[in-house]
Amino acid sequence: MTSLRQKALKLGAPWLCAMAVASSGAAVAAPPAKAQTAATKGTTAFSTETVVERARALAARPYQAPPKSLPKAYTQLNYDQYRDIRFRPERAHWRDAGLPFQVQFFHPGFLFQSPVVMNVVEAGRSQPLRFSQDLFSYGKVVNKASLPRSGVDGFAGLRFHHPLNRPDIFDELAVFQGASYFRSLGQGNLYGLSARGIAIDTAQPSPEEFPEFREFWLERPASGAGQVVVHALMDGPSITGAYRFTITPGSNTVMEVQATLFSRRTIDNLGVAPLTSMYLFGENDRAKFDDFRPEVHDSDGLLVWTKDGEQLWRPLQNPRQVRTSSFRAExxxxxxxxxxxxxxxxxxxxxxxxxxxxxxxxxxxxxxGAGAVRLVEIPTPDETHDNIVAFWVPDAPLTPGTPLRVAYRLHWGARSPWESTGGVVTSTRITSAITPGMPVGEGVTPATRRFILDFSRTARAEDGPVEAVITAAKGQVLRSTIQRHEPSGGWRTTFELEPEGTSEPIELRAFLRRGSETLTETWSYLWIP
Known part of the structure; x- marks a missing residue:
């Protein structure tokens, strides 16, 4: 089965993720002003502060939506036609220079009706990249003759290529396309979840805003470079921003993100470093889906590692209605x-x-500073929509005239960037506490649920008895047990929850300990009777 989402993944287009319901570093000094030479003609001086000052100046003016300047024939391209337009790999930027990174661009049109400006930076000078139909191949379903060769002044996005998995093949490494969406891959990965520059008013009564990356600057990497740098200018109704991404490929690809944000109004619900993903069902809530596949999701849980060292694991769910959870995290x-x-x-x-x-x-x-990690779970009937969003929200609002400088690393890959400090939750299963043909335990009602949690192996649990610590904000926890999970070498704990007549959501927590020593992360779950 090939869904619309899966087709879009082949395009490298995170635009399907945009379901309505991200301390700057030191500036790179610009070269001193000098007379134009043949080498600098048509170029302008560039540094990190160039983008910061552009964002500052934009924030001081009323917002202007990007012009819909594309010729009509471009905007009328349908999905199949747009998908049949492909960048020519032999025209990839930096390919002829034999550099370790190459750049390809996305054709404007279809949903991408506001072209994004692209620039390349070399030796402190910036030069624009011009759109040309010669960069693309047009398939049989596209009437190329109907697309004017002039009147287009940008692209729909870009993607970096690098020998990520094999030294002789330039694989896709990272994509920037659609609003402020971007995503990346570690070795052996396929595209899944996405990131955004910023989130504004997500899951709030007011409409969510989707600021856009309007312009990019690509720094030419040195021969043999292990990383590539791209800058982006973001603009939206309430906010502007200057971004610097340093992308280092590997088993886990690491993006160092530096952002300087300016607001046009007071923003109380600012989502920093937002991630967007899809969760349809997993082992904890698959009962309502008649599907041959055991699980369908791009992500199966939220991890929060607090400043004091506690690690929380919240398995994702596909709820009946929009649900927001917050986890305090300074x-x-x-x-x-x-x-x-x-x-x-x-x-x-x-x-x-x-x-x-x-x-x-x-x-x-x-x-x-002070703030909270917020998780938004949105109901979805299928896998074509991203319905999970997670970000950090500062307690202090972003106000006009006071920029916010924020920096973080994004690690994309299959393995944790850090050595494990204890056992982790490997599965969450939930079933009725009543088993046909078996005796019913004391206090068990049709509403009683049985939870089965598996934790991974932890060397610290080898000596002495292990205890499962289970708490419920409401209701009653019954008959908790713990035993070795021999196939994995880990542990399995089970317990029953009696809601005691409440229809309100119940917060559950569980972890393993030996004496006063905590052996695992904390399982955190919101059960809705």
Whole structure:
């Protein structure tokens, strides 16, 4: 089965993710002004502060939506036609120079009706890249003759290529396309979740805003460079921003993000370093889906690593209505949406290969201050919509005249960037506490649910008895047990929850300990009777 979303992934287009319901570093000094030479003609001086000052100046003026300047024939391209327009790999930027990174661009049109300006930077000078139909091949379903060769002054986005998996093949590494969306891959990954520059008023009564990256500057990497740098200018009704991305490919690809943000109004619900993903069902809530696949999701849980060292694991859910959860986190050590389950037999999808979707960890750099990690879960009937959003919200609002400088690292890949400090939750299963033909335990009603949690192996649990600590904000926890999970070498704990007549959501927590020593992360779950 090939969904619209899966087709879009082949395009490298995160625009399907835009469901309505991200301390700057030192500036790079610009070269001294001098007379134009043949080498500098048509170029302008550029530094990191160039983008910052552009963003500052934009914020001081009323917002102007980007002009819809594309010729009509471009805007009328349908999905199949747009998909049949492809960048010519032999025309990739920097290809002829033999550099370790190459850049390809996306054709404007279809949903992308406001072309994005592209520039290249070399030796402190910036020069624009011009759109040309010669950069693209047009398939049989496209009437190329109907597309004017003039009147187009930009692209729909860009993607970086690099020998990520093999030294002789330039694989896709990162994509920037659609509003302020971008995404990346570690070795062996396929595209899954996305990131955004910023989130504004997500899951609030007021409409959510989607600021856009209006212009990019690509720094030419040195021969043999291990990383590539791209700058972006963001603009939206309430905010502007200057971004610098340093992308280092590897088993986990790391993006160092530096952003300077300016607001046109007071913003109370600012989502910093937002991640967007898809969760349809997993082992904890698959009952309502008649599907041959055991699980369908790009991410299966939210990890929050607090400043005091506690690690929280919140399994994702596909709720009946929009649900928002907040986790207090002053300058968290990390948070992220993870695809922890990487076994093919847990998905059985030969096309989507959800087991190869990357996780994304956000690692703050510097002090972020007081705030909370917020998780938004949106109901979805299928896998074509991204319905999960996670970001950090500062307690202090962003106000006009006071810029916010924020820095973080984004780690994209299949493995945690940090050594494990204890056991982690590997599965969450929920079933009725009543088993046909078996005796019913005391206090068990039709509403009683049984939870089965598996934790990974932890060397610290080898000596002495292990205890499962389970708490419920409401209701009653009954018959908790713990035993070794012999196939994995880890632990399994089970318990029953009796809601005691409440229809309100119930917060559950569980972890393993030996004496006073905590052995695992904390499982955190919101059960809705």
């Amino acid at each position: 300058t968290p050590r990390a948070f992220g949406l993870l695809q922890r389950d990487t076994a093919f037999h847990n998905y059985e999808d030969l096309e989507a290969h959800y087991e190869r979707r990357p996780s994304a960890w956000v690692e703050p750099v510097g002090e972020w």
